[in-house]
Structures are given as C-alpha cells and as structure tokens.
Amino acid sequence: MGLKTLVKRFELQNVSALTNxxxxxxxxxxRTWNFLAFHNxxxxxxxxIATFLTGSALxxxxxxxxxxxxxxxxxxxxxxxxxxxSSLAGAYYHIGFPVYSxxxxxxxxxxxxxxxxxxxxxxxxxxxxxxGGECIYMILLSWDPKYESRIPxxxxxxxxxxxxxxxxxxxxxxISLPFLWIRPHRLQPFFYVAATVTFIFFLVLLIxxxxxxGPTGFGSTLSSERTIPLTGGPNxxxxxxxxxxxxxxxxxxxxxLNQNDYARLAKRPRDAIWGQAIAYPLYCNYAAxxxxxxxxxxxxxxxxxxxxxxxxxxxxxxxxxxxxxxxxAVFFAGLALVVSQLxxxxxxxxxxxxxxxxxxxxxxxxxxxxxYITALISPAVNPWRLVNTATIFLTVLSSYGIFLAPMTGMxxxxxxxxxxxxFKVDDLYRGDRSSIYWYTWGVNWRAPVAWIVGVxxxxxxxxxxxxxxxxxxxxxxxLYYLNYVYGYLSSMLVYTLLHWAFPAKALDEFxxxxxxxxxxxxxxxxxxxxEAMEAAALASSGEGIxxxxxxxxxxxAI
Numbered sequence: 001m002g003l004k005t006l007v008k009r010f011e012l013q014n015v016s017a018l019t020n021x022x023x024x025x026x027x028x029x030x031r032t033w034n035f036l037a038f039h040n041x042x043x044x045x046x047x048x049i050a051t052f053l054t055g056s057a058l059x060x061x062x063x064x065x066x067x068x069x070x071x072x073x074x075x076x077x078x079x080x081x082x083x084x085x086s087s088l089a090g091a092y093y094h095i096g097f098p099v100y101s102x103x104x105x106x107x108x109x110x111x112x113x114x115x116x117x118x119x120x121x122x123x124x125x126x127x128x129x130x131x132g133g134e135c136i137y138m139i140l141l142s143w144d145p146k147y148e149s150r151i152p153x154x155x156x157x158x159x160x161x162x163x164x165x166x167x168x169x170x171x172x173x174x175i176s177l178p179f180l181w182i183r184p185h186r187l188q189p190f191f192y193v194a195a196t197v198t199f200i201f202f203l204v205l206l207i208x209x210x211x212x213x214g215p216t217g218f219g220s221t222l223s224s225e226r227t228i229p230l231t232g233g234p235n236x237x238x239x240x241x242x243x244x245x246x247x248x249x250x251x252x253x254x255x256x257l258n259q260n261d262y263a264r265l266a267k268r269p270r271d272a273i274w275g276q277a278i279a280y281p282l283y284c285n286y287a288a289x290x291x292x293x294x295x296x297x298x299x300x301x302x303x304x305x306x307x308x309x310x311x312x313x314x315x316x317x318x319x320x321x322x323x324x325x326x327x328x329a330v331f332f333a334g335l336a337l338v339v340s341q342l343x344x345x346x347x348x349x350x351x352x353x354x355x356x357x358x359x360x361x362x363x364x365x366x367x368x369x370x371x372y373i374t375a376l377i378s379p380a381v382n383p384w385r386l387v388n389t390a391t392i393f394l395t396v397l398s399s400y401g402i403f404l405a406p407m408t409g410m411x412x413x414x415x416x417x418x419x420x421x422x423f424k425v426d427d428l429y430r431g432d433r434s435s436i437y438w439y440t441w442g443v444n445w446r447a448p449v450a451w452i453v454g455v456x457x458x459x460x461x462x463x464x465x466x467x468x469x470x471x472x473x474x475x476x477x478x479l480y481y482l483n484y485v486y487g488y489l490s491s492m493l494v495y496t497l498l499h500w501a502f503p504a505k506a507l508d509e510f511x512x513x514x515x516x517x518x519x520x521x522x523x524x525x526x527x528x529x530x531e532a533m534e535a536a537a538l539a540s541s542g543e544g545i546x547x548x549x550x551x552x553x554x555x556x557a558i
Contacts, residue, residue, distance in 0.1 A: 038275025044343035075248025090260030098359030108442030121353030126378035133169030138334030194343030201336035219299020250401030405487030406454030454491030
C-alpha cells in the first residue's frame, strides 16, 4: 500500500475545501443546547480544582481574603460581559469560533488565532489530565495507604513526579478516552451526571471543612491584617487588586475566545445568552470563594499550612489518619473529583481542540479525531512540572490573556460595529477571491495591526513577571496589570478605525445592503435546516448518492 493510498484512506466523507460535517453551520438536529445545558456546562468549567486554586494566586501576593474576593467578583463581571459579546455570532448564525475568525482575520489569516487556541488546548488538557491523575492517586491510596511504596520509583526526582503518580496519570488518561467520542451536541446526559456530582461534592466539602475546623476557627488565610500600602505603585493594594481582576479574567480568556463553538449549538439565542449570563458568574465566584473558605477552615488541622490543592489536602488527611472512615471519605472525594475533572476537561479542552483542528484540516480531521490528537499530544507539555508549580503556572496562563484579549476585542468590533451583525456565511467557506472575507491574499491586514497595538505595550511588564531578572518601570508593570481591559479595548478601537479609514470594498458593500441582520439570521437558519433534511432524504433513499456527494451538496450550498 503506497503512501498516497494510505493517506486517502484517512480522508473524511462530506468534505469540501474549508469545511466538513463538524465545521459547517449547525442545523436543527445539532442545535440541542438549551438553558440547562449551558448552565451545566459553566458549572463544570468553573467548579473544578483550577478555579478552587484562584485564591492561591492572589492572597500570597499580600491581598486580604476580602480584597481577593472583590477582585474575583469584579473580574468575573468583566469576563461575563466579554463572554456574552464573543458568543453572539455563534448564537445567532450557528457558526463556530474558527469559522467566525475567518471574517475577522481573513480566510487564511484566521489560522494565527486558531493555532493560539489549539496550543492552549494542549496545555490545559495536559494540566487537567495530570490533576485528574492526582485524583486517581487519592483513590489508589484510599485502597492501599502504602500504594506509593509498593511501586518502585524509577523516575528522577527533578521531573516532579514518582512512578506511582505517573501510573495514576495514565489511568486517568485512559478513563478519559471513551468520553472523547461524544459529539458536542450530545453532551447533555454526561453534563447532567457530572454537574450533579460536582455541585454536591463541592458543597459537601465546604460543609465538612466548616463543621470540623474546631474551636480554633479559621487560619491566617482569612486574616484582615494589611501588610502592604494601600496605594503607591504596582506593589500597593490598589494595583494588586487590579492585577487580581485581570488575572481572574485572563484565567478564562481561552474559553471566552472560542465560546462560539458551543454558542452555535443553542436551540435559541436566548438559551446561550441567559444560560451563560447567569451560570458563569454564579459558579466562578462560588468555586473561588469556596476555595478560600475551605483552605482557611483546614489550616489549623495542618499546623497553619495553607493547602490549596484539594488532592494534596486529602492525601495529607489520609497521612494523619489512615482509619477506615478516612479512607472511605478520601475514596468518594477522589471519585467525585475525577468526575469533576472529566466534566471540565472534555468539553473545555479536548473537544475545543478537536473543533479547532477540524477547521484547520477539514479533509482529514473531525472533532473526534481532533479530540484524540489533543489528548495524544498533551503529555508533551510536561504537565507534571506545571502542577508542581501550580500557582506560577496559573499566573502565567492567566497572563496569556495579554495575547487573547486583543483577539476577543476584535471579535466584538467585527460583529457589532464593522459588520453590524450581518454576515455572508457562504463566503466564510470560500477560499478564493470570490469571498468578501478574502481581503488581501486571504489575510485582513487590519487584524494583525490591531492585535499588535493591543499586545506590545503590556509586553515588557509580562516579561518581567515571567522572568524576574528583567527589570522594567513601575508604569510598565501597571500597564501589564491592566492587560486584558487594555488589549480588548485598544484592539477593538484600532480594528474599527482601520476598517473605517481603509474599508474593505466587498465587505463594506455587503454591510450597506438594506437586508437586516435579523432577516439574514432567519434566512440562514431556515436554509440550513431544509438543505440538511433534503440531503438526508436523498442519502436514505439510496438514489445513487454517496455520503461524500451528499456532504459536498450541503457544503456547496453553504
């Protein structure tokens, strides 16, 4: 079998140059997410160990517990606003993030922003898989408290893990594999189970921590003593709270950027809008505040040490008391945390990476293949090292919002101002000059210019935070502390001004046509539904039409 023949065998059916079954707009059959689906999705994305750790990145800086909570709440209000604005194209036109990016960056220029999101999917999936392995490790220890000593360690200490921990990581990765097969529009049953288990577990964890903390009360995590000046430079309380706000937004920046991938599944636009507007801030604040309270309530149990990572907390409990009751509690806690990690990592990272890879290689990769590729590549990021420096890792990942905020700001500008909510969806799937989104050689030069304006000014401050040997001015650090808001607004403004000063002729002519946005939205929705039904009827009738030809008919109609 030659290489060409082998490659041909991997080619998907129902493909065209820029689309396949998973990339094309969602017809009624795949618009299955109602209010409850979006509610459960954000419960799972936010009620997890990563959000629980939010306080660990703020309180050690010198903020008091209530200052950290204020920063988290304000940050989540800003994040909710950005999230809703970035979901509009998906909710109303039922197209995903990679496809919508073609309208902003150009048909081929969009690859820049898509690959940024793919990279983050690899990193976040690897991180959450390792954390899931820590939860499996808890379960194994509950069965056998001497589990660690029974597996000879052959891994060097500087890797940050032991052989026993790596075995637990592999087990979690294997457990995850069947769930990657679920397509996004069929996730609701999985969501119901995972969301119920997750919510109950975190509530029980809080009740247990408060009920058993004893007469000594809360630890120093809830101290209100101020150790830093109120104002006066980047190390003051005021600026560190600003940094806390931006870190909170930055930690979900990747999810905000690609939320069209799930908003497109909405039965009705209001399901996506209200399902996210209520659930996102509710559960993000809930999990972050719960983390601070649980850590403070358990501090005296561990001689004043603040243990932020829940798996580490339960392992330490088992070390102090290996009784049958504690082992049972640790087992069920580990089981619930495994479910929580699956509920967060599968839709938030694996499927997100799968959607992006499917849009990049539509001829050979669909969502399922892309999700498995994401899982396969994720170990390359060495997640065991990332988790052992969890606070530093989360700080760096939240700071990555410096690169994502300008992209998100341009999405808002494009939808609301430049295109006035009007899109010629057919042209998002045409890779030639006939597309109004072709711009110049497939690249909208206005987008990279606007992105650079949003990224470069805060960059020196970002570098100084990642590499502490680099010294910059206080003003540079303060601008970096404002990174998400600055990047979002500045790139939004510059993108709008460039399209006003140097309009793209074909796009501008389309936007000026009298057809309203609502009419266009209804037209496309009805058309995709009818075309999908016709294609399905022809395929089922067996009138000489192959599945591949059927897909090409639908793709051509798009």
